[in-house]
Amino acid sequence: MSAAFDVIVVGAGPGGIAAATVAAEAGARVCLLDDNPEPGGQIWRGYRSNTAPKYPHGRGFLQWTSRLRNTNCEIWSGWRAIDRPSEHSLRLESDAAMCDIEFRRLIVASGARERFLPFPGWTLPGVMGAGGLQALVKSGLDPRGKRIVVAGTGPLLLAVAAGLTRAQADILGIYEQAPLSRMLWFGISLAAHPAKLIEGARYRRKVLRVPYRTNCWIVRAEGSTRVESVTVTNGRTQWTVACDWLACGFHLVPNLELPRLFGCRIVDGYVSVDSLQQSSIPAIACIGETTGIGGLEKALLEGQVAGLAAVGRQPVAAALASRVIPLQRFARNLDRAFTLREELKRLAAPETVVCRCEDTQYSELKECSSWREAKLHTRCGMGACQGRVCGAATEFLFNWQHTGARPPVFPAAVSSVAAKVGSPETLHL
Amino acid sequence: MEQNSDISAVFFIRVNGRQLQVAEGTSVAAAMIAAKQACRTSVLGEPRAPLCGMGNCMECRATVDGKSHRRTCQLQCIPGMEVVTE
Numbered sequence: 001m002s003a004a005f006d007v008i009v010v011g012a013g014p015g016g017i018a019a020a021t022v023a024a025e026a027g028a029r030v031c032l033l034d035d036n037p038e039p040g041g042q043i044w045r046g047y048r049s050n051t052a053p054k055y056p057h058g059r060g061f062l063q064w065t066s067r068l069r070n071t072n073c074e075i076w077s078g079w080r081a082i083d084r085p086s087e088h089s090l091r092l093e094s095d096a097a098m099c100d101i102e103f104r105r106l107i108v109a110s111g112a113r114e115r116f117l118p119f120p121g122w123t124l125p126g127v128m129g130a131g132g133l134q135a136l137v138k139s140g141l142d143p144r145g146k147r148i149v150v151a152g153t154g155p156l157l158l159a160v161a162a163g164l165t166r167a168q169a170d171i172l173g174i175y176e177q178a179p180l181s182r183m184l185w186f187g188i189s190l191a192a193h194p195a196k197l198i199e200g201a202r203y204r205r206k207v208l209r210v211p212y213r214t215n216c217w218i219v220r221a222e223g224s225t226r227v228e229s230v231t232v233t234n235g236r237t238q239w240t241v242a243c244d245w246l247a248c249g250f251h252l253v254p255n256l257e258l259p260r261l262f263g264c265r266i267v268d269g270y271v272s273v274d275s276l277q278q279s280s281i282p283a284i285a286c287i288g289e290t291t292g293i294g295g296l297e298k299a300l301l302e303g304q305v306a307g308l309a310a311v312g313r314q315p316v317a318a319a320l321a322s323r324v325i326p327l328q329r330f331a332r333n334l335d336r337a338f339t340l341r342e343e344l345k346r347l348a349a350p351e352t353v354v355c356r357c358e359d360t361q362y363s364e365l366k367e368c369s370s371w372r373e374a375k376l377h378t379r380c381g382m383g384a385c386q387g388r389v390c391g392a393a394t395e396f397l398f399n400w401q402h403t404g405a406r407p408p409v410f411p412a413a414v415s416s417v418a419a420k421v422g423s424p425e426t427l428h429l
Numbered sequence: 430m431e432q433n434s435d436i437s438a439v440f441f442i443r444v445n446g447r448q449l450q451v452a453e454g455t456s457v458a459a460a461m462i463a464a465k466q467a468c469r470t471s472v473l474g475e476p477r478a479p480l481c482g483m484g485n486c487m488e489c490r491a492t493v494d495g496k497s498h499r500r501t502c503q504l505q506c507i508p509g510m511e512v513v514t515e
Contacts, residue, residue, distance in 0.1 A: 035484055035503065036483075036484065036503060037503065037504070037505055042483060046454070078503075095496070095499070113481060113483065113485045114481060116480065116481075116486075123471070123475055123477060125462075125465075125467050125476055125477065125478030126478065127480070128478075128479060128480055128481075128482065129480055129481050129482060131481075131482070131483070132479065132480055132481045132482035132483065133482065134482070135481075135482035135483045135502070136456070136458060136459050136462060136479060136482040136502065137459075139454075139455065139456035139458070139459045139482070139502065139505075140451070140452060140454055140455030140456055140459040140460070141455075141456075141458075141459035141462055141463060142463060225467075225476055226465065226476075226478075255485075353471075353473070353475075356471065356477070356480070356486065356488060357472075357487060358472060359471050359472035359473040359475075383487070384487040384490065384498070385485060385486050385487040388485045388486065388487075389480070389481070389485070389486050411487075411498070
């Protein structure tokens, strides 16, 4: 299954689906590939055509997926991009095989992951990401009757709590670390985005009986073999809440492994792109969260811009691109509103594990002066997740800069890494 | 975000030899959380269970049908599937 495409889109979330759809509608040979078992990304995860109408954002899912299905776009689910054998190809691996595929244009729509920060007890089973728990529930986990504390920072907390409430979970409290003053300022900035204000209000209404407290953060999670309670503070007093699960995430960070691998210029943590989403590498466009955490609307628009530009429809793409600008401003405002407070740097105890793959403890890392030194001396970031979790944490905790990406950007079979470039046949693992 | 109400078929998988009833469309990670079953033991011997739910953190790794280090959050349950924690 060695193949060549006009356009390859990596990431089948809303942005990737939009990009692949408009490019394929223009007659290009397009491949949409994604690590997940099904297209949809995070926000449309687990949606089915017969049940989608009752979900938030379900209508958009139906419109875009039916448009996509009407094209000849090839959808490769369950494939990960692990390397770039050349400037115009990707090496892919699935659970059963590997192959190289070529592109004329690459659109990276790899989305974002949650930022996790270490605090005592954060490795206990039952402590999950906020988006993490949401994804697991969309994948069939039943939260009915579970006592859940939602904590961390970002607009996701409210959306997750609303969804869990709808699924009959018992949300005990939502603890947002950002101060009220910054939240109010952010609320005012939303005047330019009435739809987002309405969405926020709708989520809040779902959880009206749940305390939503700003200026509060998790201090620790307690339990013997799993989380049994969490301790929360407002900076003056602490209190403990008994719970079954803690859903805790500190906003989102973009997945930049592929842009880094190709050498795309990254500025202030996001891929730098022009008005048509092209990165500093001419054949590569980046969209959605990779250019700024801005959510669904931004991803859909940028996806269309990049998809149209990739097939030579620059004028149409440029007309759409003007609508991206306010959404990019919204993304920057989000980052500012949910800036992490300094106190969060002091949550970890000396023995708290920071790198969950290698069990590197905070005290070991405190001795290091850089990410590179930490990797060499403590194996922090050298485990299976390749720093996907501890990288964003240590960036905040120690101001360590993370640059470059080394293949394979995902754990891969030795035979996949060693295979000859452009092997004509699929290699079965 | 409610569970998919269109998943109706129910079947069994085995986790460390124990029968687990799951609904079609459920990820292996979701099934293991519901069964209060940790996925792996860490370097220092701690039990670990899914964290990110979307294929990034690798905490949900387990051996599935003889293949080690599978990310169970990216894997849907199939009747008769054999999961062994690591």
